[in-house]
Amino acid sequence: MTFSITLTVNGTPHHLALDDLRVTLLDLLRDRLGLTGTKKGCDRGQCGACTVLVNGRRLNACLALAAQQDGAEITTIEGLAPEGRLHPLQAAFLEHDAFQCGYCTPGQIMSAAGLIAEGADGADIERIREGMSGNLCRCGAYRGIARAVAAAAQSENGETEA
Amino acid sequence: MKSFDYLRPETLEEALAALSDPDTAVLGGGTNLLDLMKLGVALPDRLVDLTRLPGLDRIETLPDGSWRIGAMVRNADLARDPGFAAAFPMVAEALLSGASAQLRNAATLGGNLMQATRCAWFQDPQARCNRRAPGSGCDALEGANRGHAVLGWTPACIAVHPSDFCVPLAALDAQVEVAGPAGIRHVPLETFHLLPGEEAHRVTALEPGEIVLALRLPAAAAAFAGHARYLKLRERTSFAFALLSAAAALRVEDGRIAEARLALGGVAARPWRCHAAEVLLESAPAAPDSFARAAAAALETAAPSGANGYKIVLAERILARALAAAAAGTPAEMPALPGSLMDDSDRETAHA
Numbered sequence: 001m002t003f004s005i006t007l008t009v010n011g012t013p014h015h016l017a018l019d020d021l022r023v024t025l026l027d028l029l030r031d032r033l034g035l036t037g038t039k040k041g042c043d044r045g046q047c048g049a050c051t052v053l054v055n056g057r058r059l060n061a062c063l064a065l066a067a068q069q070d071g072a073e074i075t076t077i078e079g080l081a082p083e084g085r086l087h088p089l090q091a092a093f094l095e096h097d098a099f100q101c102g103y104c105t106p107g108q109i110m111s112a113a114g115l116i117a118e119g120a121d122g123a124d125i126e127r128i129r130e131g132m133s134g135n136l137c138r139c140g141a142y143r144g145i146a147r148a149v150a151a152a153a154q155s156e157n158g159e160t161e162a
Numbered sequence: 163m164k165s166f167d168y169l170r171p172e173t174l175e176e177a178l179a180a181l182s183d184p185d186t187a188v189l190g191g192g193t194n195l196l197d198l199m200k201l202g203v204a205l206p207d208r209l210v211d212l213t214r215l216p217g218l219d220r221i222e223t224l225p226d227g228s229w230r231i232g233a234m235v236r237n238a239d240l241a242r243d244p245g246f247a248a249a250f251p252m253v254a255e256a257l258l259s260g261a262s263a264q265l266r267n268a269a270t271l272g273g274n275l276m277q278a279t280r281c282a283w284f285q286d287p288q289a290r291c292n293r294r295a296p297g298s299g300c301d302a303l304e305g306a307n308r309g310h311a312v313l314g315w316t317p318a319c320i321a322v323h324p325s326d327f328c329v330p331l332a333a334l335d336a337q338v339e340v341a342g343p344a345g346i347r348h349v350p351l352e353t354f355h356l357l358p359g360e361e362a363h364r365v366t367a368l369e370p371g372e373i374v375l376a377l378r379l380p381a382a383a384a385a386f387a388g389h390a391r392y393l394k395l396r397e398r399t400s401f402a403f404a405l406l407s408a409a410a411a412l413r414v415e416d417g418r419i420a421e422a423r424l425a426l427g428g429v430a431a432r433p434w435r436c437h438a439a440e441v442l443l444e445s446a447p448a449a450p451d452s453f454a455r456a457a458a459a460a461l462e463t464a465a466p467s468g469a470n471g472y473k474i475v476l477a478e479r480i481l482a483r484a485l486a487a488a489a490a491g492t493p494a495e496m497p498a499l500p501g502s503l504m505d506d507s508d509r510e511t512a513h514a
Binding site: 001003020021022024043044045048051057058059060063064065067068070111114115118120124126127129130131132133134135 | 163165166167168170189191192193196197200209211213238242261262263264265267268399400401498
């Protein structure tokens with residue numbers, strides 16, 4: 001069975017014929033579109049390394065069938081900021097030492113972008129920790145991650161950093 | 163993963179026609195089904211994607227004051243719907259305590275009701291499991307079963323239903339609206355999930371070819387909004403299934419309980435409504451003694467199914483604690499979920 005879809009990834013439209021319906025959004029991004037910034041960790045929705053924005057909402061790309069994304073607008077880590085510039089979250093992750101090995105970082109940053117867009121948690125560290133619990137960091141950089149997300153959330157809201 | 167065909171029907175009639183094929187599975191957000199397919203536990207020949215069926219993403223109030231929520235409403239959208247969260251705060255609290263933000267953005271109401279147990283032997287195609295492979299036995303009986311059922315189990319199956327969402331729904335007399343070849347019918351959520359008998363492979367009240375179309379909450383359920391809490395106990399701070407949970411809703415008049423609604427999660431193959439405890443609470447003072455008596459009554463018929471006798475004591479405690487929290491009143495803003503070791507403030511945390 002072949003199934004044709006149209007989707008926009010980081011602003012670029014793609015028309016794709018899926019010859020295998022088993023392809024997940026994660027495999028589509030990495031293997032067919034060459035966007036390897038989105039990482040495969042557990043492939044079971046448990047680690048968050050594959051987090052991308054689908055129509056502005058954060059999702060686990062490993063548990064989303066490509067076929068289900070027909071018509072969707074996808075943003076990956078490659079499309080978060082204009083070429084050559086850092087997104088405020090990327091700058092905050094550097095500033096707050098929010099990673100060590102870096103494997104979970106694209107998923108952490110995309111999840112944080114989704115969290116800030118949801119607007120429910122503000123810059124409250126404890127609510128941010130809960131809101132980011134779908135992203136594991138085996139290096140244990142959680143303290144820096146929470147601080148980076150809080151700083152980016154504050155700058156997004158036009159507040160000065162405490 | 164076994165290969166499969168993919169259908170995306172545009173009408174309910176098309177969807178029901180596609181489901182007449184027995185090797186067809188219904189796809190919503192995919193957060194449980196795709197995982198089970200990757201594990202080789204679910205082996206459908208084709209998937210019927212219901213996420214684009216018109217009307218199933220609606221949250222609406224009906225003329226009689228009841229609420230109807232479409233099967234494809236996403237967990238996060240329901241929890242954050244201001245009208246819904248105000249009417250049913252413990253349902254919103256339960257939704258937000260489940261899974262992760264990414265999964266809640268994908269997972270649907272229908273999928274939450276239909277999700278499979280997370281029993282490790284059910285999820286391992288090599289293991290014996292009467293629920294997955296009828297007649298094969300139950301490896302959980304002799305395995306690491308500290309998280310398994312203490313109510314409503316039989317030697318055929320000791321698995322528990324994993325949902326947070328369904329626990330307050332069972333307490334609030336929710337009804338499941340089911341569509342099938344014979345038309346529409348309603349099933350009480352409380353009995354929608356089947357307890358094991360001599361067999362365990364039939365896990366919901368759905369007949370072949372039927373789907374969950376919507377959920378209904380009666381108008382009367384919103385009367386508990388001022389005193390309603392969901393408490394969840396789990397083995398890590400966040401993003402874990404409930405070891406035990408409790409939904410408690412009260413109507414309090416002059417310090418006495420006029421009506422109570424109670425259910426437990428993590429104790430049985432279904433969310434466990436505690437009718438006897440509710441009766442004990444009626445007209446009782448909203449005080450710790452009443453809560454302890456009710457909690458003891460709720461667990462009266464409980465029995466360990468393995469190395470899990472501790473869950474009976476713990477369930478009593480979490481039920482009494484949920485009742486005390488409900489009696490104190492629903493907070494205007496739900497506490498940060500769930501509280502971590504890094505939290506150096508002294509504010510209330512809801513869960514543990």
